Amino acid sequence: MSIEYTGINKKTAEGEVKNFLDSCPEDAIFKMVINSKRGYLRINIKKPGKGRIRRLFGKLRRKKPAP
Numbered sequence: 001m002s003i004e005y006t007g008i009n010k011k012t013a014e015g016e017v018k019n020f021l022d023s024c025p026e027d028a029i030f031k032m033v034i035n036s037k038r039g040y041l042r043i044n045i046k047k048p049g050k051g052r053i054r055r056l057f058g059k060l061r062r063k064k065p066a067p
Helices: 010-023 048-062
Strands: 029-035 040-046
Touching: none
Parallel strands: none
Antiparallel strands: 029 040
């Protein structure tokens, strides 16, 4: 989901970021990109558990014993 705000002040931006962070679970891991030259801040939620589970299944599939 993407929401674009243009022409807002610092207080409004601060409130929207706070609302976003409050809506996420406590153990969420984020990726934050700040580009000062272009003037944007991007925050993505990372899902580390999903990758670890996929890697585990991949390792198990490769290590099947030969009959």
